[in-house]
Amino acid sequence: ECLAAAKTALSYLESNPNKSGFKNPKDVSTGEYGDENSLDEVFWALSELYKTTGDPAYHEKLKALEIASLDDGMGWSAVSTYGCYAYLTSGKTDATLKKKVQEKFNAYLASVEKNIQADGYFSSMGDVYPWGSNMTLANNGMVLLMAGKVSDNEDPLAKTQMDYLLGANSTSYCFVTGYGNLTPNGTHHRPSMVLGTTMKGMLVGGANSDLEDPYAQNVLVGKPAAKCYVDNVQSYSCNEVTIYWNSPLVYLMAGILSEK
Numbered sequence: 054e055c056l057a058a059a060k061t062a063l064s065y066l067e068s069n070p071n072k073s074g075f076k077n078p079k080d081v082s083t084g085e086y087g088d089e090n091s092l093d094e095v096f097w098a099l100s101e102l103y104k105t106t107g108d109p110a111y112h113e114k115l116k117a118l119e120i121a122s123l124d125d126g127m128g129w130s131a132v133s134t135y136g137c138y139a140y141l142t143s144g145k146t147d148a149t150l151k152k153k154v155q156e157k158f159n160a161y162l163a164s165v166e167k168n169i170q171a172d173g174y175f176s177s178m179g180d181v182y183p184w185g186s187n188m189t190l191a192n193n194g195m196v197l198l199m200a201g202k203v204s205d206n207e208d209p210l211a212k213t214q215m216d217y218l219l220g221a222n223s224t225s226y227c228f229v230t231g232y233g234n235l236t237p238n239g240t241h242h243r244p245s246m247v248l249g250t251t252m253k254g255m256l257v258g259g260a261n262s263d264l265e266d267p268y269a270q271n272v273l274v275g276k277p278a279a280k281c282y283v284d285n286v287q288s289y290s291c292n293e294v295t296i297y298w299n300s301p302l303v304y305l306m307a308g309i310l311s312e313k
Contacts, residue, residue: 056102056106059098059101060102062098063099066091066094067095069091086129086130087130088129088130093132093136095118096133096136097135097136098136099111100139100140100143101136103115103140103143104139104140104142104143107144112147112150116147116150120150120153120154120157121153121156121157123136125161127192127195127196128189128192128297129297134158134161134192134199137154137155137157138158138199138203140154141154141155141203142202158203162197162200165197166197166210169213169214173223174217174221174222174279175216176222176279177189177193178190178278178279181262181263181278182259182261182279183262183263184258184263184265185261185295186261187228187256187258187298188258188295188298188301190214190218191218191256191301191305192301193214194215194301194305195211195305195308197210197211197214198211198305198309211305211308212309214305215309218256219232223277223280224260224279224280224282226284228256228257228259229254229255230252230254230256230294231253232254237251237292238250238284239251239284239285239287239288240255240292240293240294241286241289241294242293245294255294256294256298256299256302257291257292257293257294258293258294258295258298259282260280260281260282260291261281261282261291262279264290265290266288266289266290266291268285268287268288269281269283269290269291272285
């Protein structure tokens with residue numbers, strides 16, 4: 054059933070290559086999650102299906118894609134790095150295609166490592182901290198773990214991303230709720246609001262240098278990018294909780310523990 058669903062999803066992507074994502078009503082300004090380009094999703098789907106089935110038809114479609122032009126990432130809008138990892142860990146690969154995929158993966162990996170090595174807190178974000186920066190940090194930790202699996206060489210930098218999320222950052226917050234001496238208590242999270250207390254074990258969004266909610270705009274103006282975080286229920290752009298930035302946290306924790 055899962056394979057059938059994957060094939061159906063791929064068929065839809067291929068039939069609607071330029072179809073825009075969900076569009077908000079005119080009076081709603083947040084939560085749209087638009088994505089104007091689905092080719093990175095096609096690449097990931099083809100990579101996973103080829104890895105799972107070995108069907109040469111998927112391989113031929115992969116060879117026809119312009120790999121270098123795909124959007125990098127492992128978030129909700131750009132997912133090609135997942136596709137790179139799936140192909141590089143496939144049982145049988147084409148030498149020319151593998152070289153292209155490896156080069157793309159290595160280029161993103163190099164940018165992550167460069168940012169880490171240039172930052173006093175080993176943050177992989179660089180100069181800009183967008184909405185959900187903690188998701189990107191956790192994802193970049195995943196990339197470092199993936200690189201170790203692809204090359205059989207453990208990358209110690211993955212742990213620096215975990216350390217950042219747990220408090221070794223310029224705010225001193227452990228961004229996982231309920232842990233550490235300084236932890237988020239005012240999460241923008243409906244179940245916690247109902248309970249009247251923040252639930253334990255959730256990764257919040259983190260620093261957002263774009264100041265994308267009224268509360269952040271009032272209290273964070275002029276702050277350095279990495280310090281644009283506020284622990285307040287009204288700051289949905291800093292302190293909301295979502296599944297898709299908690300899932301890479303779980304992967305990162307499991308990967309680091311498995312290497313010990």
